[in-house]
Amino acid sequence: MADSSIPQRLVAETVNAVKSLYQADIPDTQISLQETRKEFEGQFTIVIFPVTRFSKKSPEQTGQEIGELLQQQIAEVVSYNVIKGFLNIVLSDDYWINLLHESISAPDFGVFEPTGKRIMVEYSSPNTNKPLHLGHIRNNLLGFSVAEIWKAYGYDVVKANLINDRGIHICKSMLAWQKFGHGETPETAGLKGDHLVGKYYVAFDKAYKVEIDALKAQGQTEEEAKKNAPLIKEAQHMLQQWEAGDDAVIQLWKTMNEWVYAGFGVTYDSLGVSFDKFYYESDTYLLGKDIIQEGLDKGVFFKKEDNSVWIDLTTDGLDEKLVLRGDGTSVYITQDLGTAQLKYDEFGMEESIYVVGNEQDYHFKVLFLILKKLGKAWADGLFHLSYGMVDLPSGKMKSREGTVVDADDLMAEMIETAQARTEELGKTEGFSEEEKQELYRTIGMGALKYFLLKVDPKKRLLFDPNESVDFQGHTGPFIQYTHARIKSVLRKAGEVNSDQSVDTITEYERDLIQALSNYPQTVEAAAKDFSPAQIANYVYELAKLYNKFYHELSILKVEEEHIKAFRLKLSAATASVIARCMGLMGITVPESM
Structure with a gap:
């Protein structure tokens, strides 16, 4: 070695x-x-x-x-x-030459030994009242990529999804379907189930606004009208029926949720993400009350006169936080405490990552602090992977008005854009129709994923679909094309045997070998920083270096067989590392383009 x-x-x-x-x-x-x-x-x-x-x-x-x-x-x-x-x-040149032959080209290069440790990455966490949108895409891609990077780093990874399948927002879709749906189903409507349920969530909101305006015209304030509108009262009554276990309400809830899960499944498949464990808020919303009692017994929590339970975090620079209502019902932090304990009891992981938008920064700061104060040893392994909003050039997303940037529509648009750009550049010669469609999907999804992952998760980003499919820029297609170019060179070369090695190398070869040698430490840094952006930017620089090497030096036409063999070996090693990096981001690289 x-x-x-x-x-x-x-x-x-x-x-x-x-x-x-x-x-x-x-x-x-x-x-x-x-x-x-x-x-x-x-x-x-x-x-x-x-x-x-x-x-x-x-x-x-x-x-x-x-x-x-x-x-x-x-x-x-x-x-x-x-x-x-x-x-x-x-x-010395000898150092770099030996590094390529004995380390970088070895099958186990950059492969980390299993650590015996486990990490859970919880991501996606959708609501079952609407389809996934552009913000969910960033969440899913971040979560999946972080999970893949930690797996490469030698950890046993559990990919979890906590689905928000209960609450007033779910009842809004259910009630609107009852009132306006006329028995419509995904089959009769020709819609994915999540789109159908989302349609009724929007319908509820429109009808609710009409009622609010009518009440305001009668002299009520905005706040009064919002509380007194008949629709919201019916939705709240339906939630009470659900919590009481009313058979008809529960059956409708199950039916509509099944529609949504089927729709989500299609979107997850298209995105190329998967999960090992699903948690459902309908199962976890009553968890945490034992922990509240434990906290009271330990003096971590205190009760107020109305029987509500609180924790005082003012000495930690935060405020007083309600952890259980006076009537004994849960708040979000209650069930999150219980779910955190449930996850640890089931999987005993050393680290647990929550991939959630930065609007929840304060919530997770409080959650983790409470668990530490309760003496949970595993609380030190909790981490909130906070990420910024995604905007399109046309402006910010709004979900309840029905102007949300739908995930399925966006993916379809990316594949269409990839098709137009690829055909324009004439990169599909010799492809069958089936191969073309697969290539467009590979390029379109690669463009989307790379563009969303190349930016540090904490930063808000502006996603430009057209810019993301540029074959020359800092994009997924540029890296995919570089991989395809290398594979084309290797195919044309066929079998090349040379027992000799080179004695000297050029700066282009040396720079490429040095970049390749950085792959393992890049994986380690990306894992520790929970940042796929580090992989994305590393592989982009690697692709640029290969293209410089390719343009400056002859590979197939060089006369000396041992130099050709060396450059082909360097090319093969580069293709391998590019494919592995892209795989860590859930991106497929084509063999030809």
């Missing part, structure tokens, strides 16, 4: 150099090692400024002294140069 730990050795030998040259102990955490900037010679750079307080010499002289020792101690260091306070290290 080639020694891929040169960065660690450079740091360790720098620590030794400081000790032997200046009789000072410096922790390795104070040694800053970076990749050398492209305008300078070298592959790794050590920042010398922190060492000058021990050397009592100029940065340049200190760098020269350390560089000389490193060259003596590490055989792979062939030269060095010092630019101001930066020591640039040049490694």
Whole structure:
């Protein structure tokens, strides 16, 4: 196995150099090692400024002294140069050549050993009163990708989905269907079940607004009208019937939810996401009351005169938080406490990730803090992966007015856009009709996923469907096309046998090998930061480097067989890492385009 730990050795030998040259102990955490900037010679750079307080010499002289020792101690260091306070290290061609042959091209390159640890990633969490929209797409893609990255990092991953299948919003759709549906079903309407139920959620809202306006015309205030409108009173009564177990209401609820689940299933399949465990709020909404009692017994919670239960978080910079109503009914935090305990009891995971939009930041801060105060040892492993809103160029999404950016419509539009762009560029020669349709889907979905995942999750993003399908930009199709290009080169080459290796390499080959060698640490960093964006940006830079290599050097037409074999091996390794990176984002890469 080639020694891929040169960065660690450079740091360790720098620590030794400081000790032997200046009789000072410096922790390795104070040694800053970076990749050398492209305008300078070298592959790794050590920042010398922190060492000058021990050397009592100029940065340049200190760098020269350390560089000389490193060259003596590490055989792979062939030269060095010092630019101001930066020591640039040049490694031998042999090092990079061996790294490709013995490490990067090995089947287990970048494969992490199983850790024996488990992580749960909870994402999607839809309401069963409407279809999934653009915001849900970002949620699903983030959750799925984070799960895949942690799986690659050696963890046992449980992908969970907590479905919000109860509450007043569900009753609104049910009531509207009863009043205006005339027995309509997904089959008779020719609609996916989630779209049909969403249609009645919008219908409720329109009828409710008419009632509010009528009551306001009679002299009621906006707030009074909202409370007194007959429709909302009927919906609240239906919720009470549901909670009381009324057979007819429960049956209607089950029927309409089944329609929605069937519709969600189609959308999840199209998105390429999946789940290992489903939780339903209708099963979990009564959980948590035992935890409330436990908290009262421990003195973590307190009761007010109306019997409501609270926790005082003012010393933690928050406020007082209601955890159980005076009539004994739950609030959201109650059931979230109970569900967190249920998840841990069932799976015993070391870490539990909640992929939820940033409007819930405060809720999760409170939830995690309460669980820590209750002495739950597993609470330290809880993490809220907070993400920003997604906007389209036309403006922000609004769900209740029926102007939501529907997930199914958006995916269909992406595939159509990919088809138009691909045909325009003439990239489908020799494809059967079936192969073309598969290619359009691969490119369209790759464009959508890559564009949504390349941005740091915490940032709000503007999604431009047209920009995302650009074959030349910072996009999924550009990376997919690079993969297809490599596969085409490998197919044309056929079998190439060469027992010889090269002795020297160009800067283009070296840069590509160095980038490939960073794959394992990129996976590790992306896992620890819960950030698919790190994978996305890494693979984009890798694709750019390959294209530079491809344009600057001959591969198939080079006369020397051993050079051709080396460049083909480098190409194959690049294709493999590109495919793995894209797979971590749930993106398929085509064999040809």
